């Protein structure tokens with residue numbers, strides 16, 4: 001059924017449809033509506049689950065971890081400082097191979113304090129062993145939560161997953177969302193059957209115990225293998241979802257890339273604006289296309305190289321900054337091409353930090369700069385910040 | 395009852411998914427005594443056989459006996475808690491060389 005809902009509602013409804021048994025959450029702007037709504041679902045009987053009010057995000061994810069380790073599906077929502085506070089336990093959950101799913105409202109990190117959008121928070125967790133799915137629209141948020149459970153719980157994967165929505169531009173923005181019925185979701189995502197981690201007095205186990213130098217590395221290798229297996233599982237689940245629900249998801253989604261000389265690489269809600277810029281520039285005869293990253297972990301190397309085949313320049317746009325280097329996506333993208341026979345020139349643009357809205361003009365500016373670079377074939381400044389008052393920083 | 399942990403999930407060699415330990419009591423296989431840089435030694439003359447050190451040892455490495463307690467150096471990590479807690483100051487911590 002089609003409903004007009006905000007991104008936070010889409011996540012809350014998506015999570016409810018997956019029937020988690022335990023939700024432990026601590027409110028943080030701009031993701032607070034999610035636990036609020038889920039607590040209402042639990043209170044009014046729409047969702048048969050235990051809702052735990054905790055005193056911090058560290059506790060929220062710890063409670064999810066403990067509950068998931070007993071053998072039930074769990075969920076929590078956070079963002080920004082909240083995700084940063086979860087950092088320690090994110091690694092523990094991944095190492096214990098607990099397929100917890102959380103949603104992250106992408107919000108900038110302090111200081112200075114800022115409650116608006118960028119994805120520095122999620123990027124800081126890219127090495128934690130969690131699968132990462134990024135939403136462009138509210139529909140994606142709902143659909144990706146459902147698919148994330150299915151991928152995370154796959155017995156060849158067993159990794160936790162985060163689904164992101166951008167602060168305000170999705171969390172608090174109302175859009176039309178096609179909400180599937182409970183029966184449809186039940187048919188797609190059966191109840192969680194713990195295969196390796198559950199509480200059973202008949203078969204006591206220790207989970208996440210100490211591993212000495214003789215064994216630790218094998219556990220990390222096993223996680224890496226699971227990430228590699230997830231590459232295939234993501235494709236399979238996306239395909240099954242498309243067959244059942246008619247909505248197609250791809251790790252990297254191309255737009256007008258076929259004959260494109262310049263390709264913009266985007267993530268999250270800025271993609272809609274970038275698409276508009278592409279259409280505008282195409283009208284003027286510029287051969288520009290766009291590729292959107294939906295799956296950031298496992299990093300879709302193969303798909304990226306395929307999508308950009310034939311392009312002269314790839315303009316990577318980051319709403320985050322790995323200080324001392326450049327954008328986080330840029331770093332990963334560059335490494336993807338390191339041994340590729342054919343590779344485009346790669347430029348990085350940093351924009352939209354702390355909720356500064358990316359505009360159509362910003363993307364046109366990036367394309368203008370790309371054209372200049374293509375003339376000489378030389379990248380003098382790989383990383384450029386735009387829409388920033390450089391003159392005010394002395 | 396069928397063990398729910400031994401099937402379905404792929405195991406890489408001897409590595410369990412999620413670092414699970416499925417048999418109880420196998421910490422006995424990890425001898426942690428080599429971590430020790432100071433070795434607790436009980437002075438037979440001073441020991442009153444009160445058993446306080448047995449209770450306090452976090453590694454359960456001190457065994458009560460009919461006589462004075464016996465330290466199991468295969469597992470004692472040399473933390474020194476027994477020496478601090480012994481009311482008779484009967485335990486000295488001797489550097490391992």
Ligand code: SF4
Pocket residue numbers: 434450451452453454455456465469470471472473474475476477
């Ligand atoms: S030094 Fe520590 S580990 Fe060793 S016997 Fe004393 S209390 Fe136990």
Ligand code: SF4
Pocket residue numbers: 436440441442443444445446447448462463479480481482483484485
């Ligand atoms: S605490 Fe001291 S006195 Fe008591 S049993 Fe241990 S060594 Fe002996």
